[in-house]
Amino acid sequence: MVVAAAEEVVRREGVDALTMRRVARELGSSTMALYRHVRDRDELLVLLLDRAAAELPRPPLPREPRRRLLVLFKFLYDGLVRSPWVVPVLVKGDLMAPSVLWLMEEIVAAFVAAGMTPEQAAEAYLTVWRFTVGELVISQATANQTATLDCRPRQLALLSSVDPDELPTLAALADYWPKARARKSYRTRVAAILDGLLAST
Amino acid sequence: MVVAAAEEVVRREGVDALTMRRVARELGSSTMALYRHVRDRDELLVLLLDRAAAELPRPPLPREPRRRLLVLFKFLYDGLVRSPWVVPVLVKGDLMAPSVLWLMEEIVAAFVAAGMTPEQAAEAYLTVWRFTVGELVISQATANQTATLDCRPRQLALLSSVDPDELPTLAALADYWPKARARKSYRTRVAAILDGLLAST
DNA sequence: ACCTGAACACCGTTCAAGT
């Protein structure tokens, strides 16, 4: 019931509204009653993720390891894009929702199928996982930024007005950055990274 | 004076102690006086980073683009590892400290020197930057974790006790994960990623 | 121009006490 109530709060009012007090109010109980059922707020977030992950249908997997890896990582990324607020919690606790352990298994196994030793495969997984975390953190940050309409330019964000003599390459790209930032290109990027990792075996 | 006081607080008591109230106390002024000189706490963090970055000596750069990129990214990573708490702020505001714009310039230029178009180079920079953010976020999280000695195992962190029938590859790696996590391997990983990016040109 | 102090509107979590 605690998790269901929390889900409802997040669905209706977003994750920022997910305070212990708010969930308690949703249930009509006291705040402290929640701590009987959940260790702390972070655990509640992970339980939320686990439930969401369990509901996702597994994608069909191509045979060929490289294409299989692409599908698996895209699935992981897409799943987390829906709840990027949980990423810091996962990272902090080095956690993985139990309902997606199969995904991790498939990824490591695919690296092995591509010719890696299990250790190399684990290392490759960690590399792409780190990239994915970066991508998620940044995508959520830019989403929040446009959401709050924080358009008054911070004076330190000076990429578009750069001295062409001192920094010619950046100056030439001045109007490219906004475009590049807007583009969603996890797939392309992860493909390039996979190439590098697979080539090293 | 505000930045200097903030620096002193961080140096002596860590970034968690960096509250507006604490900095004000350090200066013997009122909390609100700070807001005359600094927009908000985030701006103070970025000013702190900028000052720290300006003090780092520039590394000697190899001629060959790939090796040059390695040195540049390692420099970027090492600089930020010293103050990883600023990473979320950078990401949130899409900021870059002015004193490290030269670094960004050098990186993009090196990708161009390796045969990329400026747009491809910018895209490659963004890819590695995202990986770097992930690496920094994770490294800080594990540092915090060992610092607070949060050793009571969260029940959802179950990588070491995995069913070998269902998840054979993960089970075989059970005792490898702690080792892998402890290893510092930004350089190796970024090298593999660079290979992938450079190969795609 | 710069500073002050009170106040706003919250947090997560502890703790002792209840049923």
Place this chain on the structure above:
DNA sequence: ACCTGAACACCGTTCAAGT
């Protein structure tokens, strides 16, 4: 076992008022 209400110990930031 489970729940409660008060309290702790804070935050960043606003606002009106001062010099």
